[in-house]
Amino acid sequence: MSTEQETGDLSGGTRTGAYASAVRWMENLSETQYAYLLLSPAMLLLAVIAFWPLLSTLRLSLFADSFAAASVGQFVGLDNYVAIITGQRTALLPSPFLPQALTVQALFNSALAVTILFTVISVSFETVIGFVQALILDQDFRGRRWVRVAIILPWAIPIVVQGMIFFLMFQPNIGFLVGTAEDPALLNQLGLLSVTPLANAQDATMIVIVADVWKTTAFMALLILAGMQSIDRSLYDVARVSGASPWQRFKLITLPIILPTVLVAMLFRTIQAMRIYGLIETVAGCTTVPSLSCLVVTTFNQRLLGSSATIAFITAAVIGVVVSIYIVGYARGEMA
Amino acid sequence: MSRDTRTDGGVQGEPELKRGPFQRWVASTIKEPQKAYRAMFYVATIFFLATTLFPFYFLLVLALTPENAPLALFPTAPRFEVFLDVFDRVNFLRYMFNSLVLALSTTAVVLLLASLAGYVFGRLQFPGRTPLMLLILAISYFPPAAFFLPLYQLFTGNVVPGLSLYNTPGSMILPFSSLFMPLSIFILTTFYGQIPDGLEDAARVEGTTRLGALFRVIIPLSAPGVATAGVLTFISVYNEFFFSQLMNNGQPANWAPIVGGLLSLQRAGQFQVTYGVMAAGSIIAVVPVAILVVVAQERIVSGLTAGALKE
Numbered sequence: 093m094s095t096e097q098e099t100g101d102l103s104g105g106t107r108t109g110a111y112a113s114a115v116r117w118m119e120n121l122s123e124t125q126y127a128y129l130l131l132s133p134a135m136l137l138l139a140v141i142a143f144w145p146l147l148s149t150l151r152l153s154l155f156a157d158s159f160a161a162a163s164v165g166q167f168v169g170l171d172n173y174v175a176i177i178t179g180q181r182t183a184l185l186p187s188p189f190l191p192q193a194l195t196v197q198a199l200f201n202s203a204l205a206v207t208i209l210f211t212v213i214s215v216s217f218e219t220v221i222g223f224v225q226a227l228i229l230d231q232d233f234r235g236r237r238w239v240r241v242a243i244i245l246p247w248a249i250p251i252v253v254q255g256m257i258f259f260l261m262f263q264p265n266i267g268f269l270v271g272t273a274e275d276p277a278l279l280n281q282l283g284l285l286s287v288t289p290l291a292n293a294q295d296a297t298m299i300v301i302v303a304d305v306w307k308t309t310a311f312m313a314l315l316i317l318a319g320m321q322s323i324d325r326s327l328y329d330v331a332r333v334s335g336a337s338p339w340q341r342f343k344l345i346t347l348p349i350i351l352p353t354v355l356v357a358m359l360f361r362t363i364q365a366m367r368i369y370g371l372i373e374t375v376a377g378c379t380t381v382p383s384l385s386c387l388v389v390t391t392f393n394q395r396l397l398g399s400s401a402t403i404a405f406i407t408a409a410v411i412g413v414v415v416s417i418y419i420v421g422y423a424r425g426e427m428a
Numbered sequence: 429m430s431r432d433t434r435t436d437g438g439v440q441g442e443p444e445l446k447r448g449p450f451q452r453w454v455a456s457t458i459k460e461p462q463k464a465y466r467a468m469f470y471v472a473t474i475f476f477l478a479t480t481l482f483p484f485y486f487l488l489v490l491a492l493t494p495e496n497a498p499l500a501l502f503p504t505a506p507r508f509e510v511f512l513d514v515f516d517r518v519n520f521l522r523y524m525f526n527s528l529v530l531a532l533s534t535t536a537v538v539l540l541l542a543s544l545a546g547y548v549f550g551r552l553q554f555p556g557r558t559p560l561m562l563l564i565l566a567i568s569y570f571p572p573a574a575f576f577l578p579l580y581q582l583f584t585g586n587v588v589p590g591l592s593l594y595n596t597p598g599s600m601i602l603p604f605s606s607l608f609m610p611l612s613i614f615i616l617t618t619f620y621g622q623i624p625d626g627l628e629d630a631a632r633v634e635g636t637t638r639l640g641a642l643f644r645v646i647i648p649l650s651a652p653g654v655a656t657a658g659v660l661t662f663i664s665v666y667n668e669f670f671f672s673q674l675m676n677n678g679q680p681a682n683w684a685p686i687v688g689g690l691l692s693l694q695r696a697g698q699f700q701v702t703y704g705v706m707a708a709g710s711i712i713a714v715v716p717v718a719i720l721v722v723v724a725q726e727r728i729v730s731g732l733t734a735g736a737l738k739e
Contacts, residue, residue: 115637118612126638127554130544134609135560137541141579141606142567146576163586206467206691228473234486241725248721248728251669253710254688256481256694260490260703268486268499306483318733338465367571368668388675390575392580401577408574415569 146408152401157184159290164397171238172402185381186390189403203387203403204410210297210302210383211365211414219358221305222312229313229322247310255374258303262289262375296376303371308364312357319353320346352422359418366411384410432518443468486715491707510708514693515703520709521633523689528716530597530664530672530685534604538612538655538661541605546616547642561617564610572607572670577602581676595682599675607671608664612657615734619653620646656731663717686713 121129153172155164175181182188191202199205225243231235245253264270264287269279279285289295322344331341369385372378378386384407391400492506493499514520545719548554549561578587583599585592593599623646631645632638647654671689678688690713693706721728 134541134545145575145578164555250667256710385573
């Protein structure tokens with residue numbers, strides 16, 4: 093490789109001694125040394141701000157809660173994990189980790205159940221709607237650019253604004269989707285919403301799901317669209333000549349080719365959905381809809397550092413499990 | 429019950445019960461399927477335009493409608509002063525300024541570090557390349573909550589005595605940078621990897637230093653890639669919630685971004701701050717990213733797809 097030539101003298105002639113020697117030192121490094129030198133700033137940042145906190149969270153999760161100070165008590169090993177998963181810790185936590193009973197009410201109060209429910213429902217809707225949006229954007233029509241802007245716009249807005257929109261939309265006092273007990277709105281009459289939906293766990297979870305679908309479907313649509321546009325167009329010409337209907341062309345060409353892309357997009361969205369925090373905090377508050385990330389923060393606010401770290405790590409582990417399910421499913425799909 | 433055999437050999441098993449205009453329309457579109465697909469296309473497009481844009485329109489109507497007046501599809505006496513009220517209620521200008529400073533400085537840090545890393549991953553061969561890339565990728569799997577506790581302790585001065593970044597820009601720029609850098613590294617790795625070796629070699633023969641070749645040849649030639657990574661990082665930081673809320677006490681003087689501004693409007697309660705003011709604040713907060721989306725939509729689309737389909 094030419095990158096190993098010594099060329100420092102050519103440009104270093106008029107510079108100061110220190111600069112010239114630094115350049116010469118860098119020019120004489122081997123390719124491997126040079127690679128690690130350039131990587132060092134990024135790796136240093138990641139080491140301090142990502143890897144150290146992860147290991148430190150793991151360490152904190154092995155210590156007991158201490159109510160006195162902003163630190164932890166004595167070393168207790170895996171006790172925190174056992175106590176949280178078996179439900180012994182529930183009385184102390186702001187919201188239970190697992191459902192306390194098999195009722196709908198209990199399901200919506202449990203951090204794990206709410207998070208999984210939210211993820212499954214919102215990602216399924218986003219996939220289906222994103223698919224349809226991608227089919228639309230794949231067509232050639234006038235004004236396509238502006239339709240694309242309109243579809244991307246919700247994706248690009250701050251989470252706090254997204255939360256604000258849905259917080260305001262479902263305010264009883266504004267009275268456009270939500271009425272009062274005397275003057276119920278359509279959604280109230282249908283029994284879909286209570287008159288104080290943002291204080292009701294079930295209603296608030298549904299509103300959060302709608303808000304999430306509204307904002308992040310665009311992401312799904314763009315990824316699926318990229319998959320569609322990578323398909324060789326001549327396949328469609330062949331199909332058209334042999335008399336395949338548009339539906340058959342979709343089912344036999346488009347769908348099988350973009351399925352891997354859809355799976356990758358779903359994986360991305362699933363990882364993001366399982367971290368849901370800001371939207372809930374703005375729309376309904378973390379006590380009404382206790383997602384896993386919400387529970388980490390509320391537990392931390394009660395100074396239960398050990399429990400908080402344990403829940404943070406369980407959250408990461410749950411995401412890890414979901415990621416491996418996708419990867420196994422993907423590998424199986426590749427083989428078939 | 430008749431079972432129609434279709435020309436393509438498929439079997440249509442649905443019993444035909446309804447008769448009327450709909451039936452006739454169906455019959456005509458079966459003869460001319462193009463018409464049905466066209467109609468479906470327009471209905472779906474209009475439906476999606478309405479659903480994505482309606483919430484923004486709702487915000488606008490709510491902001492312009494005077495207090496205690498009922499909402500109408502077109503407000504009869506719009507009150508534009510509401511946008512000025514936002515700046516009276518809280519120091520919204522400072523919140524916006526904080527957001528822009530945080531987003532721009534994070535973007536600068538990320539572009540510099542990710543350029544160096546992207547050059548290494550895209551153009552150099554060295555032992556440990558794949559494991560290091562996987563390690564960086566792994567970060568994006570972890571929820572921000574998994575980093576939060578130790579970082580909070582670090583930034584409040586409980587780990588290294590005397591080092592307190594809480595309520596300063598650093599307490600947000602550092603987590604943002606490490607959180608959003610992996611995506612930029614992958615985008616830039618792709619772009620830098622596509623520059624032909626010959627161009628870099630030519631610059632080196634001319635006497636350019638190793639770093640000079642990166643900054644004077646590789647990066648300028650990959651300008652679209654750098655722009656893509658920059659736009660995506662800027663939008664991600666501007667929209668971030670978790671660290672934006674938790675790494676400061678929400679005061680504008682303590683570098684709280686617009687998350688702090690809008691939450692303080694919301695929490696002041698409706699007797700202090702009307703819903704119209706909250707809606708107006710939200711609209712103001714959206715303006716910078718809305719402009720960015722219109723100007724840079726190609727970059728956003730290519731960046732999102734390149735970043736995600738890389739794996």
